[in-house]
Amino acid sequence: MRLLKAFALATTLLVAGPALAADEGHGTELPSGNFSFDGVFGTFDRASAQRGFQVYKEVCSNCHSMRLMSYRNLLDIGLSEAQVRDIAATVQIPDGPNDEGAMFERAGRVSDHFRRPFANDQAARSANGGALPPDLSVITKAREGGADYVHALLTGYSDPPAGVTIMEGLHYNRWFPGHQIAMAPPLSDGQVQYTDGTATSVDQMAHDVATFLTWAAEPELEVRRAMGVKILIFLAILAGLAYATKRKVWANAH
Amino acid sequence: MASGLHDSQFTNPVIRWIDQRMPVFTMVQKEYGTFPTPRNFNYLWNFGALAMVNLVIMIVTGVVLAMNYTPHVTMAFDSVERIMRDVHFGWLLRYAHANGASMFFMVVYVHIWRGMYYGSFKAPRELLWMLGVVIFLLMMATAFMGYVLPWGQMSFWGATVITNLFSAIPLVGNTIVTFLWGGFSVDNPTLNRFFSLHYLLPFMIVGVVFLHIAALHITGSNNPLGIEPNGPQDTLPFHPYYTIKDSVGIVVYLMVFAVLVFFIPNYLGHADNYIPANPMATPTHIVPEWYFLPYYAILRAVPNKLGGVALMGGSILVLFVLPWLDTSKVRSMRFRPITRVLFFLWTINFFVLLSMGGKPAEQPYVLISQICTVIYFAYFLVVLPLMGRLERPLPLPESIAIAVLGKRATLGAGPIPGGATAKPMEKA
Numbered sequence: 083m084r085l086l087k088a089f090a091l092a093t094t095l096l097v098a099g100p101a102l103a104a105d106e107g108h109g110t111e112l113p114s115g116n117f118s119f120d121g122v123f124g125t126f127d128r129a130s131a132q133r134g135f136q137v138y139k140e141v142c143s144n145c146h147s148m149r150l151m152s153y154r155n156l157l158d159i160g161l162s163e164a165q166v167r168d169i170a171a172t173v174q175i176p177d178g179p180n181d182e183g184a185m186f187e188r189a190g191r192v193s194d195h196f197r198r199p200f201a202n203d204q205a206a207r208s209a210n211g212g213a214l215p216p217d218l219s220v221i222t223k224a225r226e227g228g229a230d231y232v233h234a235l236l237t238g239y240s241d242p243p244a245g246v247t248i249m250e251g252l253h254y255n256r257w258f259p260g261h262q263i264a265m266a267p268p269l270s271d272g273q274v275q276y277t278d279g280t281a282t283s284v285d286q287m288a289h290d291v292a293t294f295l296t297w298a299a300e301p302e303l304e305v306r307r308a309m310g311v312k313i314l315i316f317l318a319i320l321a322g323l324a325y326a327t328k329r330k331v332w333a334n335a336h
Numbered sequence: 337m338a339s340g341l342h343d344s345q346f347t348n349p350v351i352r353w354i355d356q357r358m359p360v361f362t363m364v365q366k367e368y369g370t371f372p373t374p375r376n377f378n379y380l381w382n383f384g385a386l387a388m389v390n391l392v393i394m395i396v397t398g399v400v401l402a403m404n405y406t407p408h409v410t411m412a413f414d415s416v417e418r419i420m421r422d423v424h425f426g427w428l429l430r431y432a433h434a435n436g437a438s439m440f441f442m443v444v445y446v447h448i449w450r451g452m453y454y455g456s457f458k459a460p461r462e463l464l465w466m467l468g469v470v471i472f473l474l475m476m477a478t479a480f481m482g483y484v485l486p487w488g489q490m491s492f493w494g495a496t497v498i499t500n501l502f503s504a505i506p507l508v509g510n511t512i513v514t515f516l517w518g519g520f521s522v523d524n525p526t527l528n529r530f531f532s533l534h535y536l537l538p539f540m541i542v543g544v545v546f547l548h549i550a551a552l553h554i555t556g557s558n559n560p561l562g563i564e565p566n567g568p569q570d571t572l573p574f575h576p577y578y579t580i581k582d583s584v585g586i587v588v589y590l591m592v593f594a595v596l597v598f599f600i601p602n603y604l605g606h607a608d609n610y611i612p613a614n615p616m617a618t619p620t621h622i623v624p625e626w627y628f629l630p631y632y633a634i635l636r637a638v639p640n641k642l643g644g645v646a647l648m649g650g651s652i653l654v655l656f657v658l659p660w661l662d663t664s665k666v667r668s669m670r671f672r673p674i675t676r677v678l679f680f681l682w683t684i685n686f687f688v689l690l691s692m693g694g695k696p697a698e699q700p701y702v703l704i705s706q707i708c709t710v711i712y713f714a715y716f717l718v719v720l721p722l723m724g725r726l727e728r729p730l731p732l733p734e735s736i737a738i739a740v741l742g743k744r745a746t747l748g749a750g751p752i753p754g755g756a757t758a759k760p761m762e763k764a
Binding site: 122223224325335 | 375417427431581583590598611740
């Protein structure tokens with residue numbers, strides 16, 4: 083038993099090691115966005131994810147691609163097939179070559195990937211003062227802090243504190259590493275019109291789009307957690323049975 | 337019995353027919369059924385079996401992942417995300433494989449630690465131990481190359497930093513690095529050969545594991561007392577005693593594994609590796625996976641590049657000569673009151689190194705790393721050789737049976753089950 087305890091401790095240390103090693107301290111801690119998917123049993127708030135998609139579509143997608151996403155994926159956040167078909171049909175997708183060897187554009191289909199705002203990275207940089215707007219497909223997995231970071235970043239714009247000079251074309255943001263970000267404040271109160279009547283404050287839109295982006299980065303999250311619960315219950319019972327059997331087999335051996 | 341046939345003990349006609357011509361059933365019976373095993377194992381002796389299970393999990397998930405992965409610099413990242421999104425249970429395969437690597441190192445670290453604590457590396461098990469170190473080295477190479485495959489930022493820059501270490505070798509260093517890369521920087525040829533080797537090395541691990549187990553079955557297992565079994569009263573048949581004890585450990589191991597995979601699958605990874613590799617942008621901190629951090633700390637503790645590489649390599653290679661560095665005849669630390677304490681301190685020192693490896697290369701972390709590096713090597717090169725001569729070990733118990741059973745052991749046969757030559761396992 084003593085050994086088991088030592089072992090549990092060693093394992094904890096092993097697991098905690100990288101966490102201890104990872105704190106690089108950006109000064110203050112990210113504020114929690116209080117998301118529906120926080121914690122072990124959290125799930126995605128579908129309405130929030132749909133509103134977040136609307137924010138992405140009307141605001142972010144002017145500069146940011148989500149090249150790993152397909153329109154058909156939107157069925158997972160509760161949009162109907164007809165809605166998804168309509169959304170896909172509003173964009174023109176380059177396709178081809180056709181039988182004459184020419185490239186052409188056609189209306190989007192549900193099987194298409196999200197249309198990218200720029201033809202290539204060079205075009206994206208050229209249109210954004212030299213900065214490349216990152217692809218947002220897995221952005222919450224690609225940034226420390228995930229959804230909390232995205233939410234904090236989108237609401238973190240302000241005038242620079244006294245004594246801080248910002249380079250031309252950059253903007254002060256409290257949560258961006260280095261505090262100087264090329265992206266101009268993308269959201270302003272009332273910028274989009276939610277169909278469900280939710281007030282469109284910057285904070286609300288940031289919260290919704292962070293929810294949408296987290297779903298986009300981890301579409302398997304709910305299935306994964308649900309399966310994990312079942313498997314752990316199964317294994318807990320199996321562990322009990324295995325241990326009882328072990329006790330029985332070893333009853334006279336020590 | 338026809339001449340040339342093996343004298344099989346099996347009665348089932350089909351099994352008997354095969355066994356007479358190729359005695360695999362007899363072998364399994366001998367090596368995993370009646371195999372005489374010290375009766376006093378604690379749960380630390382689960383970790384060999386756990387490593388075996390882990391290796392199988394890695395190979396099975398890996399083979400299926402390889403069916404869906406594209407080893408090309410422009411497609412690797414997206415093909416991994418396609419596995420996560422569009423392959424049935426692809427997320428489960430990938431998260432199990434990625435976290436399986438972490439589980440593998442946790443298990444093997446405990447396995448190695450157990451060998452060091454109970455002196456399992458000492459005569460006559462030196463070769464068994466050295467084969468284990470070979471497995472560990474192969475694992476590290478495999479894990480490193482596997483981490484490169486998703487072609488994220490940390491993949492690319494980790495590969496650049498680690499392969500560049502070879503450039504520290506005098507005269508031929510740069511030629512070796514170019515050879516490893518297949519070009520003049522980490523690029524598509526590098527990714528291709530890493531994928532090929534990442535698929536090859538696990539099967540080499542299987543081969544060395546076979547040798548590791550073959551050697552184990554010649555010497556027999558060590559045990560927490562570190563004294564040799566001295567007859568049937570000291571041992572139990574492997575089945576059912578240790579098959580069931582290992583089963584308990586395997587289920588607990590799977591529970592830890594499941595927590596990682598299903599609830600915190602990216603906890604042990606780096607956010608930067610979800611950014612596609614970009615040779616033009618270096619991440620702020622290039623950090624290897626957690627299981628390499630102690631060696632990374634040793635590497636960075638030395639101001640000289642060649643010196644750092646030499647010490648990092650030496651920190652593993654020193655394990656090869658451990659059986660000759662430890663001069664004590666007593667195996668188990670239970671009977672070595674001073675060395676035992678020093679070994680626990682060394683263990684803590686290892687965790688401090690692990691933590692330092694994840695810090696930026698600045699003070700005070702570099703100084704702490706330097707102190708810890710000295711302690712790491714001092715234990716092997718100074719403490720162990722000296723303690724064998726200076727320390728007075730505690731008296732060893734007479735036999736395993738007496739230590740485990742007390743008086744019952746001396747009361748004759750009694751109800752003690754087992755004994756190596758006792759009834760063979762039920763034939764199924």
